[in-house]
Amino acid sequence: MRVVGARVAVGRRNLFSERRRGLLGVAGTAAALLLVLAVGAVFDGAMRQITRYIDMQPAQVFVSQLGVRNLHMASSSIPLDALEAIETLPGVTSVAPILFAQDGLETGGGRRLSYVIGYEPGLGGGPAEVETGDEPGPGEIVLDTATAASLGVDTGDPVGALGTSWSVSGLVGNLSNVANGAAFVQLDDFAAARGLPDTASYLLVATDRDPTSVAAAIERETDLSATTREAFSRSERALVSDMIGDVLRIVTGAAWLVGFAVVALTLYAATRSRLREIGVMKALGADRGALSRVVLTQAAWTVGAAVGVAAALTIGVGSLLARTSSPVTMALEPGALVRVAAISMVVGAAASVAPLVKVSRVDPASVFRR
Amino acid sequence: MGREVPVGRRNLLSDRRRVAVSLLGVGLAVALMLLIQGLWSGTLERITAYEDNVGAQLFVAESGTRSFQSDVSAVPPQAVVQVREIPGVETADTIAARQLILELHGTKMPVMLIGSLPGGLGGPWALEAGRAVAADSEVVIDAGLADSHGYGLGDRFELLGAALEVVGLTEDSRALGNGGYIFASLATAGRLLGAPDATSFVLVRTSSPVAVAREIESRTGLEALTAEEIARGDRDLYDDTMGSVIRVMLAIAFAAGTLIVALSVYSSVVDRIREYGIVKALGANRRRLFGIVLAQTVALALAGGVAGLGLFLAAKAAVGAWLPEFHVELPGSLLLAAFVVVATMALVAAVLPARRIGRLDPASVYRG
Numbered sequence: 001m002r003v004v005g006a007r008v009a010v011g012r013r014n015l016f017s018e019r020r021r022g023l024l025g026v027a028g029t030a031a032a033l034l035l036v037l038a039v040g041a042v043f044d045g046a047m048r049q050i051t052r053y054i055d056m057q058p059a060q061v062f063v064s065q066l067g068v069r070n071l072h073m074a075s076s077s078i079p080l081d082a083l084e085a086i087e088t089l090p091g092v093t094s095v096a097p098i099l100f101a102q103d104g105l106e107t108g109g110g111r112r113l114s115y116v117i118g119y120e121p122g123l124g125g126g127p128a129e130v131e132t133g134d135e136p137g138p139g140e141i142v143l144d145t146a147t148a149a150s151l152g153v154d155t156g157d158p159v160g161a162l163g164t165s166w167s168v169s170g171l172v173g174n175l176s177n178v179a180n181g182a183a184f185v186q187l188d189d190f191a192a193a194r195g196l197p198d199t200a201s202y203l204l205v206a207t208d209r210d211p212t213s214v215a216a217a218i219e220r221e222t223d224l225s226a227t228t229r230e231a232f233s234r235s236e237r238a239l240v241s242d243m244i245g246d247v248l249r250i251v252t253g254a255a256w257l258v259g260f261a262v263v264a265l266t267l268y269a270a271t272r273s274r275l276r277e278i279g280v281m282k283a284l285g286a287d288r289g290a291l292s293r294v295v296l297t298q299a300a301w302t303v304g305a306a307v308g309v310a311a312a313l314t315i316g317v318g319s320l321l322a323r324t325s326s327p328v329t330m331a332l333e334p335g336a337l338v339r340v341a342a343i344s345m346v347v348g349a350a351a352s353v354a355p356l357v358k359v360s361r362v363d364p365a366s367v368f369r370r
Numbered sequence: 371m372g373r374e375v376p377v378g379r380r381n382l383l384s385d386r387r388r389v390a391v392s393l394l395g396v397g398l399a400v401a402l403m404l405l406i407q408g409l410w411s412g413t414l415e416r417i418t419a420y421e422d423n424v425g426a427q428l429f430v431a432e433s434g435t436r437s438f439q440s441d442v443s444a445v446p447p448q449a450v451v452q453v454r455e456i457p458g459v460e461t462a463d464t465i466a467a468r469q470l471i472l473e474l475h476g477t478k479m480p481v482m483l484i485g486s487l488p489g490g491l492g493g494p495w496a497l498e499a500g501r502a503v504a505a506d507s508e509v510v511i512d513a514g515l516a517d518s519h520g521y522g523l524g525d526r527f528e529l530l531g532a533a534l535e536v537v538g539l540t541e542d543s544r545a546l547g548n549g550g551y552i553f554a555s556l557a558t559a560g561r562l563l564g565a566p567d568a569t570s571f572v573l574v575r576t577s578s579p580v581a582v583a584r585e586i587e588s589r590t591g592l593e594a595l596t597a598e599e600i601a602r603g604d605r606d607l608y609d610d611t612m613g614s615v616i617r618v619m620l621a622i623a624f625a626a627g628t629l630i631v632a633l634s635v636y637s638s639v640v641d642r643i644r645e646y647g648i649v650k651a652l653g654a655n656r657r658r659l660f661g662i663v664l665a666q667t668v669a670l671a672l673a674g675g676v677a678g679l680g681l682f683l684a685a686k687a688a689v690g691a692w693l694p695e696f697h698v699e700l701p702g703s704l705l706l707a708a709f710v711v712v713a714t715m716a717l718v719a720a721v722l723p724a725r726r727i728g729r730l731d732p733a734s735v736y737r738g
Binding site for chain 1 (some may be wrong): 390395399401402406413434436440470471477573610611616617619622623633640695
């Protein structure tokens with residue numbers, strides 16, 4: 001707006017001249033955006049955590065019973081003879097058998113549904129790194145930290161799984177997801193507990209060639225399914241998302257609706273509280289475009305600052321949560337942040353400009369009458 | 371002052387449009403909390419539809435079993451004969467039960483396959499259309515599942531490589547993590563699961579479940595759980611895993627809602643800080659001023675809570691109409707909890723504006 005020769009940044013000055021009011025606008029908007037970002041981060045964290053075990057495996061190809069492309073709720077059985085046949089294929093550097101089951105882990109302190117994985121320490125298929133204690137020896141079990149905390153156990157404590165009792169030998173980082181915890185025992189122990197000699201649930205194949213072509217070669221040479229780690233991970237996410245994603249999507253969608261509605265209400269109220277000043281500007285000759293620019297600038301500053309505050313708070317809440325024993329993890333994806341910022345700008349702009357309709361109907365002289 | 375002036379109320383109502391905006395903000399936050407909790411309560415209620423409705427008082431399972439939905443139980447086929455001989459057992463029948471992943475029209479979903487003896491305990495409890503399974507080539511599926519994927523009576527339903535004829539549709543009992551129940555004959559379920567003689571549970575009808583359960587456990591070495599116990603086991607497992615995500619989301623909604631209430635009242639206090647200064651200069655003590663702020667905050671939070679309840683009921687109706695597989699429940703205990711939550715929000719939210727007024731210097735109002 002041209003007032004006295006030079007252009008005056010009225011929107012920004014308006015915001016900063018009354019810092020408390022400006023801060024309240026930013027705080028209100030940030031509270032609403034915290035809701036949107038944090039709930040979204042819980043959803044994204046839950047989805048990412050579903051495939052933590054798969055994603056951390058160095059093996060690039062997962063081999064399973066024909067037609068099986070998942071871990072979750074899947075039942076896969078492969079004769080161990082298949083391992084030798086796969087080992088001889090060109091490009092295959094190692095093959096690690098694992099046994100897999102979903103079972104309730106039990107202690108005197110509680111019960112938790114968990115993936116139980118039998119693997120050969122040193123060969124692959126186990127946890128990336130044991131944080132506390134050691135890899136499982138005979139009769140021993142390794143739990144992820146969230147599962148151990150939820151059951152109230154530590155190294156040396158007994159835990160029931162697969163119909164037998166184990167001693168906790170070590171703890172690994174949080175591998176729990178929204179549906180299950182994670183536990184690791186030796187392959188032979190698993191086979192003995194479940195009566196599954198000479199059988200694997202999956203074979204994890206490492207290769208120094210293109211994993212897709214190695215997977216294709218395995219499917220050609222055996223009666224088994226072979227899936228690259230990335231495709232296996234995608235399939236797992238899709239399954240769990242189909243199973244439980246809808247409820248989380250409803251909650252996240254509702255949080256978005258509520259959050260953006262509150263952003264709109266806050267910025268609408270912010271413009272309304274300055275209607276008198278805006279009326280004065282109109283009386284001094286500012287046209288509708290100039291007035292819109294003033295409130296839009298104010299809205300852009302408010303939303304920009306609020307997005308920054310809400311993102312920082314979301315990251316803070318996420319790191320606080322990571323320090324607790326909660327199995328819930330939060331992941332603030334950059335794409336989600338950009339989407340939320342863009343939508344907030346649009347919603348904020350529309351809500352800020354809406355009260356100007358009232359100004360357009362006001363007689364400019366009326367603002368000087370009081 | 372002869373008569374007490376309701377400063378808080380007058381203050382709040384002086385700018386009705388802003389109060390309306392604040393109420394809507396608080397209401398939306400409360401509605402979100404109720405919706406999250408309602409969805410979760412509905413899910414937990416539906417997840418145990420089989421245990422609640424099948425008509426068995428006892429579930430006899432492999433030792434150590436706690437959950438019907440998640441544990442893989444296997445009992446010896448002859449166990450049912452032993453159970454039937456126990457005094458007090460009116461009926462006892464075996465079932466095979468297993469969660470499976472079905473892929474229909476590109477969507478994977480877990481379903482619970484139940485195999486039971488035609489005419490025995492364990493079959494569908496409420497049919498919307500058709501009849502129960504009478505032959506090994508037949509299947510009864512969930513009405514919601516059938517509706518979503520275009521199946522009707524007489525259609526062929528592909529299950530683990532077998533084509534079965536749909537002869538009945540049960541009422542929609544889909545829930546989070548369970549795409550519905552599929553009922554087949556015990557023989558068919560055993561064949562499809564690759565274990566023709568497999569028995570997962572023995573279901574028992576009895577009028578004295580506790581005594582009969584004790585007797586079954588001592589005679590067979592199996593686990594005998596009442597329907598309530600096994601349903602509680604399922605709910606606890608779900609609540610322990612998925613529930614933790616829901617609780618974090620609820621806590622975030624509570625924190626955001628509290629901030630919105632606090633900021634609404636704080637901005638109304640800041641806008642009238644001069645008036646509060648005058649009230650303080652006229653002799654009002656901190657307690658009286660805090661009372662004014664608290665009254666405003668509580669009024670705003672409670673009115674927002676009522677608005678939130680209205681918005682929640684609208685959202686519940688919308689979810690029921692558009693997403694019938696999701697059940698939103700608002701038990702009385704949840705309403706009471708919501709009232710406590712809103713009151714807590716108000717008390718926490720009052721701290722910020724009360725501190726501002728507490729620090730106010732009465733002389734400042736005369737400085738212009």
